[in-house]
Amino acid sequence: MGREARETGANAVTTPTLRQAHEDDLDAILEIEKGVFSDPWSRESFAPEFSDPYTWFRVIEFDHRIVGCVIERLVAQQGELANVAVGARHRGPGLGGQ
Numbered sequence: 001m002g003r004e005a006r007e008t009g010a011n012a013v014t015t016p017t018l019r020q021a022h023e024d025d026l027d028a029i030l031e032i033e034k035g036v037f038s039d040p041w042s043r044e045s046f047a048p049e050f051s052d053p054y055t056w057f058r059v060i061e062f063d064h065r066i067v068g069c070v071i072e073r074l075v076a077q078q079g080e081l082a083n084v085a086v087g088a089r090h091r092g093p094g095l096g097g098q
Contacts, residue, residue, distance in 0.1 A: 028066040
């Protein structure tokens with residue numbers, strides 16, 4: 001993600017990071033889903049995504065908080081974007097597109 005997201009304090013810079021999603025992240029992911037979609041994925045819908053070897057499941061962290069997620073799958077030798085969600089407070093700078 002590498003682009004500067006905002007400055008805090010005198011010289012401190014916080015940048016968003018993308019990392020592997022873990023089951024411990026699920027509560028934060030579900031909160032974002034509820035704020036983004038009128039028909040959000042359920043806890044049960046997300047569960048298999050953590051262990052599927054054909055799924056690329058990442059969260060976006062900013063200021064040590066999860067602010068978004070992305071799920072991509074390999075289906076029939078093609079990539080499928082299954083879910084992208086960025087919380088309302090962090091939309092605009094292009095985190096979902098990155």
